[in-house]
Amino acid sequence: MGRITLDKVAKRFGDVEVIPPLDLTIEDGEFVVFVGPSGCGKSTLLRLIAGLEDVSAGQIRINGNDATMTPPAKRGLAMVFQSYALYPHMSVRKNIAFPLKMAGVDQATQDAKIEAAAKALNLTAYLDRRPGQLSGGQRQRVAIGRAIVREPDAFLFDEPLSNLDAALRVNMRLEISELHNTLKTTMIYVTHDQVEAMTMADKIVVLQAGNIEQVGSPLELYHKPRNAFVAGFIGSPKMNLVPGSTANDSSHTFGIRPEHLDISDSEGLWHGVVGVSEHLGSDTFLRVTVPGMEEHLTVRANGDIPLRHGDKVYLTPQADKVHRFDSKGLRIE
Amino acid sequence: MATKQSRSAARIMLAPAVILLLGWMLVPLVMTLWFSFRQYLPLRGGDQGFVGFDNYIRFISSSSFWPSVQTTLIIVGGVLAITVVLGVVLALLLDQPMWGQGIVRILVIAPFFVMPTVSALVWKNMFMDPVNGLFAHVWKFFGATPVEWLSQASMQSIIMIVSWQWLPFATLILLTAVQSLDSEQLEAAEMDGAPFRSRFWYLILPHLARAITIVVLIQTIFLLSIFAEIFVTTGGAFGTRTLSYLIFQRVLESQNIGLGSAGGVYAIILANIVAIFLMRIVGKNLDA
Ligand SMILES: Nc1ncnc2c1ncn2[C@@H]1O[C@H](COP(=O)(O)OP(=O)(O)O)[C@@H](O)[C@H]1O
Ligand SMILES: [Mg+2]
Numbered sequence: 001m002g003r004i005t006l007d008k009v010a011k012r013f014g015d016v017e018v019i020p021p022l023d024l025t026i027e028d029g030e031f032v033v034f035v036g037p038s039g040c041g042k043s044t045l046l047r048l049i050a051g052l053e054d055v056s057a058g059q060i061r062i063n064g065n066d067a068t069m070t071p072p073a074k075r076g077l078a079m080v081f082q083s084y085a086l087y088p089h090m091s092v093r094k095n096i097a098f099p100l101k102m103a104g105v106d107q108a109t110q111d112a113k114i115e116a117a118a119k120a121l122n123l124t125a126y127l128d129r130r131p132g133q134l135s136g137g138q139r140q141r142v143a144i145g146r147a148i149v150r151e152p153d154a155f156l157f158d159e160p161l162s163n164l165d166a167a168l169r170v171n172m173r174l175e176i177s178e179l180h181n182t183l184k185t186t187m188i189y190v191t192h193d194q195v196e197a198m199t200m201a202d203k204i205v206v207l208q209a210g211n212i213e214q215v216g217s218p219l220e221l222y223h224k225p226r227n228a229f230v231a232g233f234i235g236s237p238k239m240n241l242v243p244g245s246t247a248n249d250s251s252h253t254f255g256i257r258p259e260h261l262d263i264s265d266s267e268g269l270w271h272g273v274v275g276v277s278e279h280l281g282s283d284t285f286l287r288v289t290v291p292g293m294e295e296h297l298t299v300r301a302n303g304d305i306p307l308r309h310g311d312k313v314y315l316t317p318q319a320d321k322v323h324r325f326d327s328k329g330l331r332i333e
Numbered sequence: 334m335a336t337k338q339s340r341s342a343a344r345i346m347l348a349p350a351v352i353l354l355l356g357w358m359l360v361p362l363v364m365t366l367w368f369s370f371r372q373y374l375p376l377r378g379g380d381q382g383f384v385g386f387d388n389y390i391r392f393i394s395s396s397s398f399w400p401s402v403q404t405t406l407i408i409v410g411g412v413l414a415i416t417v418v419l420g421v422v423l424a425l426l427l428d429q430p431m432w433g434q435g436i437v438r439i440l441v442i443a444p445f446f447v448m449p450t451v452s453a454l455v456w457k458n459m460f461m462d463p464v465n466g467l468f469a470h471v472w473k474f475f476g477a478t479p480v481e482w483l484s485q486a487s488m489q490s491i492i493m494i495v496s497w498q499w500l501p502f503a504t505l506i507l508l509t510a511v512q513s514l515d516s517e518q519l520e521a522a523e524m525d526g527a528p529f530r531s532r533f534w535y536l537i538l539p540h541l542a543r544a545i546t547i548v549v550l551i552q553t554i555f556l557l558s559i560f561a562e563i564f565v566t567t568g569g570a571f572g573t574r575t576l577s578y579l580i581f582q583r584v585l586e587s588q589n590i591g592l593g594s595a596g597g598v599y600a601i602i603l604a605n606i607v608a609i610f611l612m613r614i615v616g617k618n619l620d621a
Contacts, residue, residue: 052520073526085521089539098535099525146525 002186009058036207268314420503
């Protein structure tokens with residue numbers, strides 16, 4: 001069981017309100033990702049749930065019980081820190097055993113659990129090494145192992161992949177998703193990387209300045225962003241957001257994703273010049289400068305499109321893929 | 334300093350400093366060795382030539398020798414134990430966020446800036462004086478007979494005075510070590526269900542091991558030769574005669590430079606034994 005409910009939870013550091021009162025429910029077994037730009041309060045929110053920070057107001061319930069004042073160790077949550085926070089003077093085995101030892105688990109059970117976790121995480125060969133003798137990916141796995149053996153009601157991850165290189169990050173992403181499928185335990189995962197959010201989450205919580213901008217499944221957020229911030233934050237490359245007037249549209253802000261712009265060499269809504277293009281092989285991302293628009297448009301085209309720097313193109317947004325926002329940034333249906 | 338050329342250049346440039354330091358060390362050492370083999374009584378006939386190992390035999394067979402070695406080791410050990418334990422406690426306390434932190438930290442460091450002679454005098458006259466001392470007043474207030482600190486509890490008193498002087502040093506070094514401990518590790522341990530004493534034992538203490546080693550090694554070097562505190566308080570009486578104090582008495586009170594020099598060589602040997610002993614126990618903390 002791992003159902004977590006936040007009820008008007010708020011956090012102030014001195015006079016600064018980092019998290020204005022917010023409500024959120026995380027269902028048992030869900031993989032929830034908190035995503036948002038750096039400094040928006042994701043870590044703070046996670047630490048409030050973990051009990052490492054005291055809430056300034058509101059109530060946190062875990063499995064229906066009020067846990068607002070419960071000390072971190074008693075909440076049944078395990079956390080994987082961004083710095084891994086491994087204990088440097090202990091071997092990998094002792095690191096993983098530490099929570100069991102603190103809980104007074106007997107030696108035989110400890111050994112069995114450590115063996116199982118080490119096997120699942122490919123750490124068997126490293127059990128007697130110190131954390132300092134491991135690579136970043138291995139340390140990450142030890143941190144996860146230390147969390148797994150506690151069999152918590154929910155796992156909390158704070159940007160666990162941000163210290164890894166790109167290739168390893170893709171791997172670990174899959175491993176963590178795989179882990180979630182096997183354990184079926186609630187996971188709360190914090191990241192600033194919307195790709196991680198989109199690929200891993202059952203439910204994404206988009207945060208900005210401590211406010212929840214939108215909660216939904218990855219595709220809900222992609223297809224129906226509730227406001228211009230979410231529209232610009234979710235999706236890669238970013239959605240093009242231009243003033244409605246430049247698109248002969250009545251809306252305040254007119255949004256169209258790069259993949260929903262049709263390219264033509266003879267006719268279209270906008271007429272522009274191709275700037276720098278990024279060739280990824282499968283796709284080509286073109287930056288097109290349109291006269292009268294402050295920002296260039298990004299267009300996703302086929303990988304073998306023959307356009308070059310300086311070529312002229314016509315662009316047309318696909319009518320059913322357009323997003324419109326009013327002057328407050330809210331979505332217009 | 335990777336290439337052969339840069340290495341030899343470095344060696345040439347370092348040479349003057351190394352030679353100067355070597356001379357600085359060697360000249361007094363050689364002079365001590367030289368006098369230790371001679372009968373040299375400045376007021377009673379001056380330098381009277383070589384006497385072989387006579388001085389060494391006389392010094393070591395004196396009834397004061399072994400007690401002085403013992404006294405030295407007890408003082409060093411006592412001060413080390415007190416400063417390390419209290420230093421860790423103070424460092425942990427000072428690391429807590431509190432009001433007036435800056436001032437409290439300066440106050441804690443202050444005793445280190447007081448000269449040994451002065452602090453020993455302050456302790457002797459203001460605190461430990463059996464008639465007018467602060468302690469005497471406290472004892473009288475509770476109806477007890479004042480303790481004559483420097484004669485009845487002479488060793489404890491000297492250990493207390495010297496510990497007071499060295500506690501700031503230990504606290505300072507240990508505080509920087511405490512501050513360098515990753516707070517996420519402590520939080521992780523907290524979530525893992527470790528109470529404070531487990532966090533202290535499994536995380537904080539291992540993290541402090543290196544700093545404690547440095548405190549122990551540096552303090553030992555200075556504590557082996559403490560002098561002013563004893564000179565000012567007991568004058569070596571009441572069982573507080575350390576090896577360095579014994580040497581001082583031989584050289585100045587008995588005016589026997591040869592005998593004192595032989596004692597100096599014994600002091601060097603003692604310091605080396607202690608150093609080897611310490612490196613064996615705690616030296617491994619300095620690797621890795
Ligand atoms: N202990 C603290 N004291 C004061 N301000 C803090 C503290 N922790 C975080 N903050 C502030 O709260 C905001 C959110 O921080 P954080 O939750 O770490 O952001 P994120 O993890 O989303 O990058 C930041 O502006 C940060 O400066
Ligand atoms: Mg963060």
